Amino acid sequence: MKTIVPSLKGTRDFYPEEMAARTWLYQKLRQVSKRFGYQEYEGPMLELVELYAAKSGEELVNEQSFVFPDRGGELIALRPELTLTLSRMVAQRQRQLVYPLRWWSFGPFWRYERPQKGRSREFFQWNVDLIGVDTPAADAELVAIIATFFKEVGLSPSLVGIGINDRQLITAELEALSIPDELRPAVFHLIDRREKLPPPDWAAYARDLGLSDTQFTRLQELLADGELWKKSDSLRSLFAALEAYGVSDYARYDPSIIRGLDYYTSTVFEAKELTGDIRRSILGGGRYDNLLEAVGGEPLPGTGFAMGDVVITLILKQYGCLPPDLGKTTAQVLVTTFDEASSAANIALAMELRQAGLDVLGYPRATPLSKQIKFADRVGVNYILILGPDEIKNGVVTLKDLRSGEQRSLPRSEAIAELRKLLARHKSS
């Protein structure tokens, strides 16, 4: 037996059923983004690697990105994230754009990570960003968008939650522990790894960084201090705004949220599954007030988040939030091909139905009707129209209902109206 050329590890094939799930997700994201007045945009999928260098964090660029030289010799990256592209695009038109600027996007990204459940090397991401305002109210708007999305897809606050923190608050606390400034990025990384490492490995990591026993103990207390946010004016404003948005049930303070990207300057947040088996991060985001400058623009604050499609789709499946008929054909009727002689009449009938707004399958070969009916049945089309020589002569069509097995003749001129009636009834039943 011959072998089929394999697909690349970490990529996914979207057969109609998986594609329908992705499109359903896209329509939900689109609806929520629009509801908050965001506009859809998209960047290139290839960027010069220098765009990411020293801004997204070394791990992302050096270890997790697909990077290669193009034929002209320049180093290209398959984009691992969108915020740098967004910053570049805003910087390019910084004076013409109107602020607060609200943009959203849904497209493919690539990271070279070990494929596992909830993770692929090629994935899709919903990106939502608000540029030009540095208030807690701006951060709150993004958290409200996330909560609205969760509500919209049927994920209640008992299933998913959004943890929120402020890097400036943690920075101040680390300073109080006499942890030197130059160690801060490493300690942020340590905090970010806490849930990903076994406790002894995590403690060893902390010692390797040079934290004293006291510092380590205090750090652990810090990361368990659910009241810490009260010290922060901006977090107090943020939680007050979330109250006004009516989404407090999804949001909580979490001092251990720090996020992996280097460019976040203050607010950071992350959504997770609270109860199920997956427990992976669903999405993450935060405030990046230095990024426009870092790509060559004028200083301009920004805040935003990104949600991959893989984890959220697993969760939506797990809780039965996806519609049951995803991937079923949308075709409403099959116009059969009775024989070669009537083929033109069959094609013309199918086109008439399409022009009337119906989704119609033809059968592109004259073959026994039994075979065509079997095809309709397997594809999931319920109504069949037959227009053979007898029907043509008498100005009628034969309409067959595959579920009831009923078959009857009606004037050809009434076919569209009759189908519409049946489909409306079918839909409501």
Added chain:
Amino acid sequence: MKTIVPSLKGTRDFYPEEMAARTWLYQKLRQVSKRFGYQEYEGPMLELVELYAAKSGEELVNEQSFVFPDRGGELIALRPELTLTLSRMVAQRQRQLVYPLRWWSFGPFWRYERPQKGRSREFFQWNVDLIGVDTPAADAELVAIIATFFKEVGLSPSLVGIGINDRQLITAELEALSIPDELRPAVFHLIDRREKLPPPDWAAYARDLGLSDTQFTRLQELLADGELWKKSDSLRSLFAALEAYGVSDYARYDPSIIRGLDYYTSTVFEAKELTGDIRRSILGGGRYDNLLEAVGGEPLPGTGFAMGDVVITLILKQYGCLPPDLGKTTAQVLVTTFDEASSAANIALAMELRQAGLDVLGYPRATPLSKQIKFADRVGVNYILILGPDEIKNGVVTLKDLRSGEQRSLPRSEAIAELRKLLARHKSS
């Protein structure tokens, strides 16, 4: 002045206006594809290079594809086309899928070509394929889909046309000219280049291939013979079917259409602009009856086409077929932030409107109203709601119409109904 990190040559930034045009195109493609009963699918954007090797043609793989080794050492291609991926996906589930199988897709592709008007290195493609049937009626269905798309977007048969040919017919004619079999791929390439090369260069190319003066003269006659199709049973059936579809006005026989991909086995077709400045190929397709086998599946015939987004978008713009308001905000109202004290009430009002299905902008900072009104004006939002301390006290909101300048107070509880009424009127005016 600092320089902004540049984007990669041959890629495009989709600011909201360009993105809206792409989304509009996607919705049209989607509608036409569904109307003919096609299901949406998608493949990976990265494939092993061996998938394309010796099937798509050497030029496409060796000269025009982005190819690079991944971290595991395997050679990866950024997909230059979708038909090989489609064939692989069908081969993987060949026994479970139902035929005739009808799938469509819209996604990104990459080719390393010189960027110019109507061509970018990163582009989007609409792919439509019908697998499992080898009849002219199947090819005709695809041509009918293309013609229906043209009608749907407002491109009449006087502006665009679909040229159709059959490689088997041309092969038989080349045999009659005693052009040896092994030269056929080269002569196909020669035919494909005719419109792209100046006539003397094209003649020189023909001589270089070893064609005699007689063969060259006969080849030129052949490529001008508009009646040649009558010799072909399958083309006669195809044109008869197009008549039945009611799309003959878009279709014509063109003996010089051969297409660049190696895998086409018989029918080939291509759509072009007929009159304007662009005159580039809009889309191309054909029948590929050996491809399933070539990727390791059982033999299964197929036919399909692909349309890039770049040329069609240029043409749609040229003929004014794109809606005029693409890229304008969809937001219908701005809820201002009067001051810090009323901020929570403003947020709550905005959320109420959103829950009622309106697209609503908030203003995430307490700032002078004049600035917020200027923002609404620049973004293109017509209605503004103001809820300051006085309004809160009196249970009212102030509604301002930016076009008329009119401003009035109404009970807060009536805001949603009133806005709906105004927006419905606005829409119909």
